Amino acid sequence: MANPISIFEVSGRAMAAQLTRLNTTASNMANARSVARSEAEAFRALKPVFRTHVDSPDMSTVDVELIIQSDTQPKRRHDPTNPMADPEGYVWEAGVDEATEMIEMIEAARQYQNNVQVLQTAKSLILETIRMGK
Amino acid sequence: MDKIFGIYGDALALRSQRLNMLASNIANAATPHFKARDLDFDKAIASVLDGTPLNDSVASNSRYRVPLQPAMDGNTVELSTEQTLFAENAVQYRSTLSFLEGRLGTLRRAMKGE
Numbered sequence: 164m165a166n167p168i169s170i171f172e173v174s175g176r177a178m179a180a181q182l183t184r185l186n187t188t189a190s191n192m193a194n195a196r197s198v199a200r201s202e203a204e205a206f207r208a209l210k211p212v213f214r215t216h217v218d219s220p221d222m223s224t225v226d227v228e229l230i231i232q233s234d235t236q237p238k239r240r241h242d243p244t245n246p247m248a249d250p251e252g253y254v255w256e257a258g259v260d261e262a263t264e265m266i267e268m269i270e271a272a273r274q275y276q277n278n279v280q281v282l283q284t285a286k287s288l289i290l291e292t293i294r295m296g297k
Numbered sequence: 298m299d300k301i302f303g304i305y306g307d308a309l310a311l312r313s314q315r316l317n318m319l320a321s322n323i324a325n326a327a328t329p330h331f332k333a334r335d336l337d338f339d340k341a342i343a344s345v346l347d348g349t350p351l352n353d354s355v356a357s358n359s360r361y362r363v364p365l366q367p368a369m370d371g372n373t374v375e376l377s378t379e380q381t382l383f384a385e386n387a388v389q390y391r392s393t394l395s396f397l398e399g400r401l402g403t404l405r406r407a408m409k410g411e
Contacts, residue, residue, distance in 0.1 A: 169318050177324030184327070213328040221314055221336075221355060225323045225328050274326045277376060281320045284387045288316070291394055292309075296401040 168216075173224040174282040176216070180225045181275040183211050187230060188268045191259045198240075198247050198254040205237035206257035208264070235260055301404065305397045306347045311338060312390040314355050319383040322362075322374050329370040333362035333379065340388075 187209040199205040214228040235258035243252030315336040325331040341358040345351055364373040 170317055173317070173320045173324045177326075181327070213325075215325055215331050221321075221334070221359065222317045223331075224324050274323075274376070277323050277326065277380060280380075280385060281323050282332050284383070285316065285320065288387060288390055289393075290386070291391065295394060295398055296405075 168218045168222055168224055169255065170222075170285045171282065173222060174278045174285070176224040176226065177208070177278045178275055178282075180211070180213055180227050181271045181278065183212075183227045183230075184271040185268065185275070187211055188264050188271065191264050192268075194257045195259040195264070197257045197260050198242075198245065199257075200247050200249055200254070202237055202239070202255050205255035206259065207237065208233040208235050208257075208259045233258065302397060302400055303347065304342070305393055307351060307398065308342055308393045309346070309390065309397065310351055311336065311341050311355070312386060312393055315386050316383070316390060317368070319379055319386060322379045323376065323383065326374045326376055326379075327372070329372055330402050331374060333364075333373045333375075334359055335362055335382070336360075337385075360392070 185204045191208040194206040194241050197206055209230050210233050211230050212228045214226050215223050216226045237258040238256040239253050240256050241252055242248055242254045248254050309362050315338060318336055322331075322333040322335075325333075334356045335361060336355060337358045344354040344358065349357075362373055362375075362378070364375055365378070366375070367373070
């Protein structure tokens with residue numbers, strides 16, 4: 164155990180990870196209805212990949228390993244009046260499922276809250292332990 | 298020193314270990330394939346009282362949580378369960394702490410000769 168992680172680091176990093184998740188969700192939502200000229204150029208939802216960071220068997224926190232593009236396919240839509248339309252009159256709508264993103268957002272917010280609560284409890288317990296006997 | 302504080306010093310250390318484990322579970326609520334762990338406090342404290350070193354006792358009395366409803370991504374953290382146990386364990390930590398305070402108060406009065 165070169166660098167044992169404390170309970171503050173456990174919850175702090177989990178909060179950072181959830182925040183990354185919230186950020187990617189915000190980007191996905193912002194781009195939900197954007198269109199592109201081709202399938203390759205179309206926006207695809209971003210998804211962070213979480214991985215357990217183990218320090219000792221009793222303690223582990225979480226890292227954002229990488230951010231991948233989801234495999235939600237962009238939708239082809241006929242819209243000849245759109246300036247982004249290809250010669251055949253089609254545009255490619257971003258591969259974002261808004262319902263999934265909403266659920267992701269709520270879940271990330273809740274889990275963030277849970278970690279804040281853990282941090283608060285741990286902090287007050289540690290302070291009480293320090294004050295013991297005074 | 299151990300005699301003065303009785304079982305409470307070890308109990309506090311075990312409570313704090315369990316707090317760490319439950320915090321780790323909550324931190325990994327969204328990590329695929331993460332397996333939640335918990336410490337069987339009663340068995341751990343019993344083995345410490347039998348003379349097992351604290352760390353060994355933690356290691357041999359840790360268990361993987363059996364989820365009520367398995368998730369598709371292999372994660373076994375159920376936030377409601379973890380949150381409840383975390384709160385419960387925090388209260389137990391606090392009561393152990395106040396027992397320790399009581400001991401300290403008694404000692405202090407004894408030393409002052411009140």
